[in-house]
Amino acid sequence: MTAPNELRLLPWSGPDGKPCYLSTDDRGGYMSRLADNIEAVQLGSAAQLLEQAPETLDDHDAAPEEMRRLAKELTGALRDVLRLATSRGHLLAVSEPREPSTDLRSC
Incomplete structure (x- = not known):
């Protein structure tokens, strides 16, 4: 067991x-x-x-309700992605340590 x-x-x-x-x-x-499928x-x-967000944000005639809906959906999406990043980060931290790379090339 884990x-x-x-x-x-x-x-x-x-x-x-x-x-x-x-x-x-x-x-x-x-x-x-x-869990993998839901994350995907x-x-x-x-x-x-x-x-899709820039279209609504760039629309100067967008109704306040549209902006609130967008903000609510973006907040939910950010919450989901943050939870996923936290989970993946934790999994990386507890996985077997890798040997440090001797390759000093920059990205």
């Missing part, structure tokens, strides 16, 4: 907005695949929203 410090933060919240975690060694298991949908939705 060590307590290797729990995966899932891309959804539990009751009262509390985070949900998965403890498993099976990255191909049902719950892991479900969340990232796709965020990318699509980000593509």
Whole structure:
């Protein structure tokens, strides 16, 4: 079974907005695949929203309700992506350490 410090933060919240975690060694298991699929949908939705946002923001005749809807959707997408980044960052931190690169080329 997974060590307590290797729990995966899932891309959804539990009751009262509390985070949900998965403890498993099976990255191909049902719950892991479900979480991967939901994360993919969340990232796709965020990318699509980000593509569409400039149109609304550049529209000087956009109604205040439209702007509030956009802000609400962007906030939700940012929350999802931040949760995903937190989860992935945690998984990277607990994975096996890699040897430092001796390649000093810049990006």
